[in-house]
Amino acid sequence: MNTPTFADFEFVEPIRLALEAENYTTPTPIQAQSIPHLLAGRDLLGCAQTGTGKTAAFALPILNRLAESMRPVVPKKPRVLVLAPTRELAQQIDESFATYGRGLKLRQAVVVGGVGYTPQQRALARGVDILVATPGRLLDLMGQGDVRLDGLETFVLDEADRMLDMGFLPAIEKIIAVLPKQRHSLFFSATMPPALMPLIQRLLKDPVKVEVAPQSTTAERVDHRVMFVSRDNKRALLEAVLSDSSVKRALVFSRTKHGADKIAKWLLLAGVSSDAIHGNKSQTARQRALYGFRDGRTRVLVATDIAARGIDIDNITHVINFDLPMEPENYVHRIGRTARAGAEGFALTFCDGEERGLLRGIERTINQRIPVVENHPFKLNLATLPMSEGRSSGRPPARPGRPQRPAGSSGRPVGRGAASSTEGDQPPRRPARGGPPGRRFGAASGR
Ligand code: AMP
Numbered sequence: 001m002n003t004p005t006f007a008d009f010e011f012v013e014p015i016r017l018a019l020e021a022e023n024y025t026t027p028t029p030i031q032a033q034s035i036p037h038l039l040a041g042r043d044l045l046g047c048a049q050t051g052t053g054k055t056a057a058f059a060l061p062i063l064n065r066l067a068e069s070m071r072p073v074v075p076k077k078p079r080v081l082v083l084a085p086t087r088e089l090a091q092q093i094d095e096s097f098a099t100y101g102r103g104l105k106l107r108q109a110v111v112v113g114g115v116g117y118t119p120q121q122r123a124l125a126r127g128v129d130i131l132v133a134t135p136g137r138l139l140d141l142m143g144q145g146d147v148r149l150d151g152l153e154t155f156v157l158d159e160a161d162r163m164l165d166m167g168f169l170p171a172i173e174k175i176i177a178v179l180p181k182q183r184h185s186l187f188f189s190a191t192m193p194p195a196l197m198p199l200i201q202r203l204l205k206d207p208v209k210v211e212v213a214p215q216s217t218t219a220e221r222v223d224h225r226v227m228f229v230s231r232d233n234k235r236a237l238l239e240a241v242l243s244d245s246s247v248k249r250a251l252v253f254s255r256t257k258h259g260a261d262k263i264a265k266w267l268l269l270a271g272v273s274s275d276a277i278h279g280n281k282s283q284t285a286r287q288r289a290l291y292g293f294r295d296g297r298t299r300v301l302v303a304t305d306i307a308a309r310g311i312d313i314d315n316i317t318h319v320i321n322f323d324l325p326m327e328p329e330n331y332v333h334r335i336g337r338t339a340r341a342g343a344e345g346f347a348l349t350f351c352d353g354e355e356r357g358l359l360r361g362i363e364r365t366i367n368q369r370i371p372v373v374e375n376h377p378f379k380l381n382l383a384t385l386p387m388s389e390g391r392s393s394g395r396p397p398a399r400p401g402r403p404q405r406p407a408g409s410s411g412r413p414v415g416r417g418a419a420s421s422t423e424g425d426q427p428p429r430r431p432a433r434g435g436p437p438g439r440r441f442g443a444a445s446g447r
Helices: 013-021 029-039 054-068 087-100 118-126 135-143 160-165 169-177 194-203 215-221 231-242 257-269 283-294 328-335 353-366
Strands: 044-047 080-083 108-111 130-133 154-157 184-189 208-211 223-228 250-253 274-277 300-303 318-321 346-351
Touching (some): 013 054, 013 087, 029 044, 029 054, 029 208, 044 054, 054 154, 080 135, 087 108, 087 130, 087 283, 118 135, 130 135, 160 169, 160 184, 160 194, 184 194, 231 257, 231 318, 257 274, 257 300, 274 283, 283 300, 318 328, 328 346, 328 353, 346 353
Parallel strands (some): 044 184, 044 208, 080 154, 154 184, 223 346, 250 318, 318 346
16 A cells, blocks of 8 residues: 555645645654544554654544534533643643644643643633543543533543553543543553553444554664763763754753752753753743743753653754663653654663663663763773662762763863762863764764
8 A cells, every 4th residue: 555645634624734834744654544544433542652643643633523523612511532641741732733723613722730720611611622631630620510521522542551650540440431432532552551451442442453663663763872971970971962062952861850950950050051841840830841942942951751751842852861761661752752753863871880770671671782882981881880780779889980081171160069969079070072972972882
């Protein structure tokens, strides 16, 4: 079968125009495989992660079906419900519907936690065609009688594996229990853990199964490298990496919220525009951080795994894992933030002695070795470390691998005032030249 074009789908004129305006010429694989079935009203089980174009894969046919059966909105009764695990993702899905549906006279609303109830209640009371929601706030609003799902025509569950991780399954069960029996159901998940199977069986009727970009594919598409570095030198290494101008827009991952704040502060002190995004920040602060990053005012966004999930920002040139993720799957989610929609991407992982076990777990999951960057000035000499070190052992017993001062280094202390006792007793130094640039690492694997 030839690869379809958007013209083959025969979308209504306003959607065709929106696609033209977005410069979408060719459907991505998930779109090519899903859209015809969704236009025909089939249920769908989609195994795909963000970055594959899955939002348009469901939003376009849903919008088209709504456009072909326009009717006045009914207060409190949406026709379409999309459930997403995080506020950011919900907002981005809502924006995608608004983008593709801008020529249609449809009403939509997004209901998420962390913001006031009143505007959401008002929007629901006026009536919407499309509602995008996170499970907790939706249940609250259902409980207060602000929204009813008995008129629902289409239900989309997005990032179901994340929902499971975040403990949303009971909330989803409650929501599903009140959906009309006659409905169009779509289910998306990056992975299909067995714990999701009962939900899939309950939700979907004779679904079409579509699987694209299995996890290893993302790992193959992204140029990823690991840099061994002591914990104390990670900050200096980060600054050195960011001193390369090819690192235009970088998403840095921290394991903890506190760590994310700390890294963003260090970078600001070092003169790098940066911001942090995590669950302890208000919704407004998170939005501000996202917009700043999206429009290029902020060069580096430091995020925790959950906050970064679903961030729909193109042209992230680099993903930098300041800490390794505890769950190997999160590595794939993280690096999938770059190299979106076929673009090139680059991911760097800073691995200290204690994190080697996590690295091995990731390599097993993606079924490949991650090449090692050998030529950077903060390289940790693994030969001096005991082999049995693990994550839980706390700080390394010795303090191996002091950085070699790079030749020509100005040795300028960086952010001295911000360095706390846990960040090393000697101010890290920034390599002036010959430091590790964003894309110019020579990689040679040898551990
Ligand atoms: P998603 O997987 O839904 O998060 O989409 C990833 C990115 O791909 C988004 O920025 C979309 O705007 C973009 N995108 C989706 N479909 C297409 C397409 N057919 N052509 C070009 N870009 C697309």
